[in-house]
Amino acid sequence: MTSTETPTAGRIGDSPLRPDGTLKVTGEFAYSSDLWHDDMCWGVTLRSPHPHARIHGIDISAALALPGVYAVLTHEDVPGLNRVGLEHLDQPALAEDVVRYQGEAVALVAADHPETARRAAKRIVVDYEVLPALTDPRHALDDDAPHVHPDGNLVRAMKIRRGDPEPTAPVVVALDFEVGMQDQAFLGPESGLAVPDGEGGLDLYVATQWLHVDQQQVCRVLDLTPDRARLHLAGVGGAFGGREDLSIHVHACLLAMHTGKPVKMSYSRDESFFGHVHRHPAWLRYEFGASDTGELIYAKADILFDGGAYASSTTAVVGNGGTLGLGPYNIPSVSVDARGVYTNNPPCGAMRGFGCVQAAFAHEALMDELADRVGVDRVEIRARNGMREGDRNITGQLIDSAAPVAELIEIVRDLPLPADPVGERDIRDLPGGAANSTHGEGVVRGIGYAVTYKNVGFSEGFDDYSTARVRLEMTAGEPVATVQTAAAEVGQGLITVEQQICRTELGVDRVVVSPKDTSVGSGGSTSASRQTYVTGGAVKAACEAVRASVLARAAAQLGARNLRLDGDKIIAENGEVLASLADVLGDDAVDETVEWHHRPTEEIDPETGQGNAHVQYAFSAHRAVVDVDVELGLVKVVALDTAQDVGRAINPDAVVGQIHGGSAQGMGLALMEEIVVTDGKVRNPSFTDYLIPTILDMPPMQVKVLEYADPHAPYGVRGVGEPPTISSGPAVAAAIRAATGKALRRVPVRPEHITL
Amino acid sequence: MRIELTVNGARHEADDVWEGESLLYALRERLGLPGSKNACEQGECGSCTVYLDGVPVCSCLVAAGQAQGREVTTVEGLADDDGLDPVQRAFVECGAVQCGFCTPGFLVSTHDLLARNPSPSDPEIREALAGNLCRCTGYEKILDAVRMAAQS
Ligand code: FES
Ligand code: FES
Numbered sequence: 001m002t003s004t005e006t007p008t009a010g011r012i013g014d015s016p017l018r019p020d021g022t023l024k025v026t027g028e029f030a031y032s033s034d035l036w037h038d039d040m041c042w043g044v045t046l047r048s049p050h051p052h053a054r055i056h057g058i059d060i061s062a063a064l065a066l067p068g069v070y071a072v073l074t075h076e077d078v079p080g081l082n083r084v085g086l087e088h089l090d091q092p093a094l095a096e097d098v099v100r101y102q103g104e105a106v107a108l109v110a111a112d113h114p115e116t117a118r119r120a121a122k123r124i125v126v127d128y129e130v131l132p133a134l135t136d137p138r139h140a141l142d143d144d145a146p147h148v149h150p151d152g153n154l155v156r157a158m159k160i161r162r163g164d165p166e167p168t169a170p171v172v173v174a175l176d177f178e179v180g181m182q183d184q185a186f187l188g189p190e191s192g193l194a195v196p197d198g199e200g201g202l203d204l205y206v207a208t209q210w211l212h213v214d215q216q217q218v219c220r221v222l223d224l225t226p227d228r229a230r231l232h233l234a235g236v237g238g239a240f241g242g243r244e245d246l247s248i249h250v251h252a253c254l255l256a257m258h259t260g261k262p263v264k265m266s267y268s269r270d271e272s273f274f275g276h277v278h279r280h281p282a283w284l285r286y287e288f289g290a291s292d293t294g295e296l297i298y299a300k301a302d303i304l305f306d307g308g309a310y311a312s313s314t315t316a317v318v319g320n321g322g323t324l325g326l327g328p329y330n331i332p333s334v335s336v337d338a339r340g341v342y343t344n345n346p347p348c349g350a351m352r353g354f355g356c357v358q359a360a361f362a363h364e365a366l367m368d369e370l371a372d373r374v375g376v377d378r379v380e381i382r383a384r385n386g387m388r389e390g391d392r393n394i395t396g397q398l399i400d401s402a403a404p405v406a407e408l409i410e411i412v413r414d415l416p417l418p419a420d421p422v423g424e425r426d427i428r429d430l431p432g433g434a435a436n437s438t439h440g441e442g443v444v445r446g447i448g449y450a451v452t453y454k455n456v457g458f459s460e461g462f463d464d465y466s467t468a469r470v471r472l473e474m475t476a477g478e479p480v481a482t483v484q485t486a487a488a489e490v491g492q493g494l495i496t497v498e499q500q501i502c503r504t505e506l507g508v509d510r511v512v513v514s515p516k517d518t519s520v521g522s523g524g525s526t527s528a529s530r531q532t533y534v535t536g537g538a539v540k541a542a543c544e545a546v547r548a549s550v551l552a553r554a555a556a557q558l559g560a561r562n563l564r565l566d567g568d569k570i571i572a573e574n575g576e577v578l579a580s581l582a583d584v585l586g587d588d589a590v591d592e593t594v595e596w597h598h599r600p601t602e603e604i605d606p607e608t609g610q611g612n613a614h615v616q617y618a619f620s621a622h623r624a625v626v627d628v629d630v631e632l633g634l635v636k637v638v639a640l641d642t643a644q645d646v647g648r649a650i651n652p653d654a655v656v657g658q659i660h661g662g663s664a665q666g667m668g669l670a671l672m673e674e675i676v677v678t679d680g681k682v683r684n685p686s687f688t689d690y691l692i693p694t695i696l697d698m699p700p701m702q703v704k705v706l707e708y709a710d711p712h713a714p715y716g717v718r719g720v721g722e723p724p725t726i727s728s729g730p731a732v733a734a735a736i737r738a739a740t741g742k743a744l745r746r747v748p749v750r751p752e753h754i755t756l
Numbered sequence: 757m758r759i760e761l762t763v764n765g766a767r768h769e770a771d772d773v774w775e776g777e778s779l780l781y782a783l784r785e786r787l788g789l790p791g792s793k794n795a796c797e798q799g800e801c802g803s804c805t806v807y808l809d810g811v812p813v814c815s816c817l818v819a820a821g822q823a824q825g826r827e828v829t830t831v832e833g834l835a836d837d838d839g840l841d842p843v844q845r846a847f848v849e850c851g852a853v854q855c856g857f858c859t860p861g862f863l864v865s866t867h868d869l870l871a872r873n874p875s876p877s878d879p880e881i882r883e884a885l886a887g888n889l890c891r892c893t894g895y896e897k898i899l900d901a902v903r904m905a906a907q908s
Contacts, residue, residue, distance in 0.1 A: 027791020237857030491855025
């Protein structure tokens with residue numbers, strides 16, 4: 001719902017303001033939870049209270065009898081295939097005979113008021129037989145483990161083998177690490193509005209990351225053709241991976257089709273914790289072998305991801321954890337095993353950093369251990385082992401653009417440090433803050449470093465593309481470009497980037513961004529840090545097609561060649577203005593649609609893990625400075641500084657904004673963010689008990705942006721959004737280790753890990 | 757139940773309000789003012805912050821009936837005929853808005869802070885905004901925006 005124009009000029013490399021900024025500060029921007037329709041009713045979801053149970057029957061009669069209730073639906077009301085899933089169709093849209101996690105959707109209600117719908121849902125009687133739940137992923141592949149799905153509990157196992165199969169080294173370090181379950185915690189609740197068209201089809205307005213994949217899933221379950229299920233992007237209140245899977249989509253559509261009424265659904269925060277997948281918790285065992293001077297000789301890693309009850313994007317997360325899980329280092333001999341398994345825990349899938357976040361905690365902790373063992377500085381050991389352009393990574397892929405690992409880590413080392421604490425301190429700057437738990441006694445400062453690299457775009461042979469449509473016409477005497485893509489704006493600023501590219505390519509000032517919907521081809525997912533690269537590439541290509549078509553017309557009309565288009569002028573080779581765009585176009589519009597694919601990647605070899613799995617890599621480094629109250633185990637992050645290579649900053653201010661926000665999420669995982677699951681049940685589904693960093697928790701951040709253009713990418717861009725979430729957390733953990741001398745082999749670090 | 761209240765200077769009334777409805781729900785779903793946001797509806801995020809008789813409150817924690825006869829100002833009421841309030845302008849210009857879901861709450865909280873303390877220090881800004889969560893920005897540009905608004 002962002003049909004917007006902007007008066008702000010700005011080409012690539014400038015930082016024009018976002019075109020939806022004014023709407024967002026006046027309260028007029030329509031988020032998915034703000035939608036309203038005449039005669040609309042409210043949908044709610046009844047969810048399983050059990051992590052694993054058989055359903056013997058569902059009695060909806062008492063719910064249906066409640067005045068104000070329009071429909072109560074179960075799996076029996078699903079017209080199409082009752083299966084959803086991003087990579088495996090393994091999850092029923094509404095549970096059939098078994099529920100596999102606490103929170104699985106069982107039934108739906110539509111009513112005239114959300115409270116009526118909630119009360120009706122409580123009247124639905126589900127006859128559950130509680131079954132034993134598999135809740136420890138470390139036992140999921142045991143011979144006697146109960147099967148979560150008929151084919152067993154393995155979602156994916158990947159192997160990487162390179163170099164000497166039995167390497168030895170003079171120095172060997174090893175560790176076990178554990179990463180807790182993180183939540184995306186986007187602020188805008190899952191929500192949307194489904195509006196039936198009275199002719200057997202509908203329009204769904206929803207907050208999502210990928211409209212076209214949602215459309216496929218909706219059509220499959222509702223048994224509709226795509227022309228009958230039109231999806232529109234409603235305003236998105238953040239995503240971070242948590243909107244890749246379906247939430248209300250199919251449910252709202254089912255209710256709308258059954259009632260013939262517009263249906264709005266909007267999750268409460270509590271339900272949101274059950275309504276989307278989380279970041280996989282992981283168990284990691286790492287071993288590095290190195291020379292006496294700290295050059296890596298070999299690395300072994302065993303990584304286990306808990307996928308929970310349904311696969312979601314576990315397959316790809318395992319792919320990332322495996323192929324990227326040893327970090328941005330040169331390692332001659334490698335053995336990696338990464339697995340993702342089914343359990344009866346909450347399903348896990350995409351979250352910013354996608355499989356790399358978990359691994360980075362392990363490889364960065366082990367790098368520090370190695371540095372200390374061989375007596376090499378922790379920055380120096382990273383610089384010494386860091387990848388450079390022209391190296392090959394552990395899948396044998398050539399790193400064919402900048403890989404400035406050494407430079408990044410040295411930059412963050414050399415950034416100014418916060419002043420050493422002297423004298424009386426403002427308690428707000430101390431661990432515990434206004435709780436007044438210390439005046440500086442027992443507080444120790446520590447500094448930690450981390451580097452990472454992350455793939456950009458979809459990998460392992462996926463045909464990853466985006467579609468852009470660009471129209472150029474004269475409006476009120478002025479050239480106006482209109483750009484249409486289905487690529488989701490989730491807050492990151494893609495619509496600004498689309499405008500900047502059109503202005504740059506066509507020389508126009510005014511660029512209208514069309515609403516995002518499925519009336520144009522797929523834009524691919526707003527994930528994997530890929531939209532500026534891939535949809536940016538598509539918009540650039542569509543602009544080039546428009547320009548070529550305008551110039552072909554001009555050439556025919558003017559009988560001239562080698563023309564150039566600049567704003568509203570057609571210019572000859574010698575710089576002479578030959579005609580205006582108005583002369584050439586008249587009342588016509590030039591309108592071009594282009595589907596743009598990035599360089600192909602390939603599947604890796606199943607035995608060796610070798611292959612060109614990824615299209616691009618992005619690198620970042622962080623330095624964290626923390627003060628730790630070692631008596632109470634409280635941590636205050638004093639500084640969190642970073643350097644990142646972004647290839648080319650299309651919008652430098654927005655790039656820095658991404659880096660700030662990404663860094664905060666990584667810090668959150670290191671310090672406080674964990675969905676606590678016991679016996680398959682979520683213990684803290686609220687912002688009271690699931691903590692994300694506040695403005696009091698965040699330190700000032702110095703950000704240094706490098707721009708080493710990637711010659712293979714449009715404008716040289718490199719994805720930006722994810723690397724900061726990967727390297728910030730391990731740097732914070734390292735800083736706490738430096739302050740406390742504790743090993744700290746689990747995140748989030750809790751006070752008792754520090755004090756006990 | 758029927759409620760009558762003044763929102764952004766205009767009289768509003770709503771019929772058939774269920775006693776359990778919050779002021780936030782009434783504003784968003786009954787009075788056509790969805791600018792105040794519903795990120796948690798349990799008093800933890802500040803996205804629903806409005807002025808109630810001049811005092812900032814989490815409107816998700818106020819029963820609609822409690823607003824009977826009172827004056828409410830929401831994010832929709834910050835701008836006037838001369839355009840955006842300086843706080844709103846600063847948030848746009850500093851890049852303090854990404855997804856923007858936290859923004860209405862931050863704007864009202866900041867507006868209140870600057871009314872009480874026109875030139876707050878950084879620790880004072882952080883303390884005043886500690887009840888507003890943002891998941892996108894890491895707060896750096898929000899601090900920039902508050903500093904800019906304080907200067908204008
Ligand atoms: S919605 Fe009111 S505090 Fe979160
Ligand atoms: S801008 Fe997205 S939550 Fe603050």
